[in-house]
Amino acid sequence: MKGIICKSIVPVWSEPSWRSEMVTQLLFGESYEIMDEKDGWLLVSGTADHYEGWINGGMSSLIDTSYYEKMISKDAFKVDEIVAKATNLKDNTTIHLVKGSLLPLLNEGIVDLGSNTFQFHGSYSAFPKQPDISKLESEALSYLNAPYLWGGRSPFGIDCSGFVQMVYRNCGINLPRDARQQVELGDIISFISETVKGDLAFFENTAGTIIHVGILLGDNKIIHASGSVRIDAIDHQGIFNRELGKYTHQLRIIKRLS
Incomplete structure (x- = not known):
């Protein structure tokens, strides 16, 4: 089972507890695989670097296989500004996105994150097809x-x-x-x-x-x-x-x- 980050930044912990050590972070638009579940916490592995840790289940948004396959088949875009904004079209709330956040399936400013759709406001660019x-x-x-x-x-x-x-x-x-x-x-x-x-x-x-x-x-x-x-x-x-x-x-x- 896979998920995607719909928050600005989600902390990833060493153990399924708020009191444990933060070992990394997942940024908006980054996906992960769910490896295990314990007491409302999810053991996840980041899609890009396979780094494992625990996130609180309340910060997880699930995606299905068809969405994931569509997402990885398209060009990837990233936020270039130190901080930008995105509006959740479901409830018209705004979140702030940091530099390096991902913008999956971006089309005319709309970011499709499966069950959540955002209007992006800010500067972005495509990841280079070849290392630059x-x-x-x-x-x-x-x-x-x-x-x-x-x-x-x-x-x-x-x-x-x-x-x-x-x-x-x-x-x-x-x-x-x-x-x-x-x-x-x-x-x-x-x-x-x-x-x-x-x-x-x-x-x-x-x-x-x-x-x-x-x-x-x-x-x-x-x-x-x-x-x-x-x-x-x-x-x-x-x-x-x-x-x-x-x-x-x-x-x-x-x-x-x-």
Whole structure:
């Protein structure tokens, strides 16, 4: 059984409880598969990245197989503004959509989400049919100063791997959700001097576990989510925060996905 998000943002939890950890978010228009149910909570797996977690059943909207097959057969569109609006034509209420939200079956401003239909107000674009890495820098900079939020995927709260995932997705490249999954992709770049804009830098803790990721901008700069989405200096040792006057993240490996 599948569902689709008809809310602005739906938190996904580690356990079927409001008191558990938020591990990610699903944005408007994103679909998921329902894996299990417990006490009014649904264990779901995101269609795009297969990331699993629990959502409250009251935030779920079911879709049938015919709708899903129609949806994936059509061009996909995404919200380009930091925040846009959509009107639910069923009850004439308005919701706010964040950058990167999906607009399934968009036709002349109308978004069809199965049992719910919305009039979209804002700017949007189609996902590129081929990956367009030329837009990586501008996409990354559009999230600049977004506050850090563990599990977040929006300009109003985002974590390091969610930031990387959203920037790459907006350029037509789907990545896994977590840094420890993202590091498995791409080709190793041995030296900072050989990097190009859009390469991914991964960082480790003292135990050697990947705990952080950011996007290289060239000129020994990196944009990453740490406290907020920010630009810092990077060298072979790691990220150097000039405000603090020290290294904050130890470099483990650099990967190129193109």
